[in-house]
Amino acid sequence: MLTRRNALTALLSLPVLALARPARAATHQVAIKGFAFEPAVLDVAAGDTVVFTNGDSAPHTASSSAFDTGRINFEQSAEVTIPAAGTYDYTCKFHPMMKGRIVAR
Numbered sequence: 001m002l003t004r005r006n007a008l009t010a011l012l013s014l015p016v017l018a019l020a021r022p023a024r025a026a027t028h029q030v031a032i033k034g035f036a037f038e039p040a041v042l043d044v045a046a047g048d049t050v051v052f053t054n055g056d057s058a059p060h061t062a063s064s065s066a067f068d069t070g071r072i073n074f075e076q077s078a079e080v081t082i083p084a085a086g087t088y089d090y091t092c093k094f095h096p097m098m099k100g101r102i103v104a105r
């Protein structure tokens with residue numbers, strides 16, 4: 001039975017639940033164009049998703065110790081989830097001079 005007191009308790013506990021719930025994961029975009037990652041440095045939160053989209057006719061990857069998109073062909077995309085806080089330097093496996101960094105908090 002929902003008494004007035006129970007209703008008040010439920011109402012008061014709502015903001016606490018909202019604060020305890022983790023923030024919704026965000027999605028970020030990285031463009032690959034002219035053999036470069038744009039932006040070259042991206043700030044995210046742990047658990048966020050990063051979508052890499054290749055605008056070059058050459059295939060590329062975004063590969064680090066923590067994630068690897070695999071081959072991304074022209075006008076294709078691949079997404080990775082950043083597992084934890086940290087700094088992730090990544091390169092393209094086909095073109096090691098291509099460098100990017102994701103900083104996750």
Ligand SMILES: [Cu+2]
Nearest residue numbers: 060092094095
């Ligand atoms: Cu490449």
